[in-house]
Amino acid sequence: MPRGDEGRRPPGPRGHWLMGNTPEYDADRIGFLRRCHREYGDVFSYDERTVFVIDPKLAHDVLADPSRSFVTELAPFDTGRNLGRAVSQGNSWMSARRSVWPGLNHTAAALADGRTVEILDTVIDAAAGREVDVLTTMRTFTATAIADYCFGPDATGIPGLLADNIEATRPFAGTSYQFPAWLPLRRHRRLFRVHRQTVETLTGIVRCRRASGTRASPGDLLDFLLAADPEMPDPAVMATLRGILMGGHGVPAAALASIVRELAARPRLAAELAAEADGSTNGTAPPAARLPLAEAVVKEVLRLHPPVWLMTRTAHKAVDLGGWPLRAGDDVLLNPYLIHRDPRWWPRPDEFEPGRWAAGQPAPGAAYLPFGAGPRVCLGSALTMRQLTLATSRLAQRHTIDSPNVATAVPEFLGRLAPVGLRARFRPSSGRSAAAAPPSA
Template identity: 45%
Template sequence: MTHASGSERPPGPRGHWLFGNTEEYDRDRNGFLERCHREYGDVFSFDARTIVVSSPEQVHALLTRTNKDFLAENSPLAGPMDTERMAADAELWTTTRRAGWQGLHRRVAEAHAGRLRAVFEETVADGEMDVLATMTRFFGRATADFCLSADAAGVPEVLAENVAAIDPLSRDSLQLPPWWPSRKVWRFARSRKRLLGLMSQIVRGRRRLLGDGEPVQDLLGVLLASSAELSDVQIERFLRGIMLAALGVPASALTWIVYELSARPDVLGRLADEAGSVGEDDGVPAVGDLPYTEAFVKEVLRLWPPTWLIGRTVRRETELDGWRLKAGDQVLFSLYRLHRDARWWSEPDRLVPERWLEPHAAPVRHTYLPFGAGPRVCVGTQLGMMQLTLATFWLVRTMEIVPSGGAADPDFSGLLVPRDLRVRLRRKVVRQSA
């Protein structure tokens, strides 16, 4: 990395002679990034091949130049750094993504929203609970329903196994290669194969029925009907990618929502007023009918973005903010720090849903990115907002939330989650009119 100014690399902490900064980073990931930002400014070196950027312009450039100069491809396992193979994977993914994008259109989302209430009732019941585990079950079923509707039986369980096997690998700073003789690696490979095998069975089954009546209103139906003529393998991998992306991240967001509901009675009161204003017979409300609830969800995603750290691999020699980068270098940024930077946000550490309701309330450009940006922006942005807003509405309307352990002790080792949050949910008594 060479700067236009002549410096070889951005400044940064020297770290241990053998382990670099990994040990200190792993002790307190967010604290480490915050200290380095304060000390070295908006760009610093984490190690000889990794830089961390922090300004909205640098982050915007990194995200919008993804696919062209940077790559978003990654795996929980280490492998030889072959940027051309990664670029070929990116191209294949992008073709499927384009066809899949249509699958996230309104009719499919509305059909899914109609079924989501039942999924919510079956998974989020009265009683004491580990919130993250419950919300993971809810989104496992929700995402399987959205992708496969009536063919989803058995999928949430196999998906959960794959997610549970990825988790310990993605928490490690040091990646293991696929041939490493460890239970963790073996469990991951086995669960991935099982999930892809199940997808393959379902895709083949559905292909046989193509042309018999109305196409099914789910993502698989749209992919099979696409004019892009996707191969089975393309569809199976895309479905797996979508289901993984649409499980852990929204589950973490909903867990933070429950935390804020239990910690902020004033906000809960306003949410309850809004939920009470929707008639029982009005069916599933649209996000636009719940402006305060939507503002609350946006604000929770600002304070607690589940994908708190985003990384890219440099595809070919290029520059970013004047720093020369070589193919295979890494660039990181913390979405969590960007969302709480006092240069762009007033009261950055406080939950203020009202900031999204004020006229002219648009944030400073490129400072609010809970769904990313550029060619690899989240494909589930609208769907995710809809699911989170409806789940908040149902929670507030039907349940009382009593905290029963765990504080908002944020865990930054994988997705950003509150460590061990537990609550007791009590179904509200609905008074019958005489």
């Protein structure tokens, strides 16, 4: 940024006279952010409208937003930066959150434990000992699991639609440059087509289910939403389900890819997890609440490799951030990855130590943000933690995981953080029943 603005804006790198910091950032995103953090501190400017925050207290303040000064990330291609519309959409989403929360809390999520394990077994057994791409396999599992949770018997076709969304958004993850929506680029046309198909498909399911009448007891999340009081209109139901499907698919899949990498690299840990599972319910898959080691492994993976490694908020009015004045329209990017690895908050921050979560030990202050914080904390966090804990335990209980590139498949800082190109073979463990019963809630 220009030196003359340092008194008004946080300090930051000058960048190229025309392209700014984008080329250097896109070449090595986390390396660029580490260098800026070392040189400029916990708050630094990326350009005239963008500020990065690596301070946990400030990050928590932005996420909790007691002054309601920030909105969540603006819609793609919103080059006009319509902040009024973003505020209105944010208020509608908060209202929808209050309606849907009881259908996603710990009690409701526990009811899906059995189906989670059943779906995981089906997906992994289909690989039949073959070497597979781990992230693709985990996406198949999480897409099937979240579709089943949301739609039950009407979930057919939804996992494929979620895969189409992943592919349609992939070209946008590799660059920070954004072209106008009106340009007839192939990636634009594909994204709009998949978005339209997703909205039409979900809207059709919602309308058909509503027309069929309310069931005596909810069988899935859609039933729950249709029975909400006050009644949610179909567009609100569709939009809520779409958000849950997208978050409940990509985030846990990325986390599971990192978990599989740790299990493949640490056979002793995998054996301890298997022993925990076997000791809990005599060889069957136990409920998530009985798996403290598996839960600790999940928490530690989410610390070291948070799938949501960047979070964006936009100021919709002038606000102070740690003594720095922000203007309406300024973007604040929060970085859980660097916060989670900061030695000021975490001892031995770059080491994988599930023991730091022993006996339910909490995170230090506000320095743990895998699901965000405050009133907009990830709506599906309880469901995701249960799914990840059960999947971690079940994989270790039933399989020996071999990976030929476990040492070289490094995380990719594009979209959701996950190891790139990780491949593995899930071999049935000797003496472990492939037909072990799923858990009861």
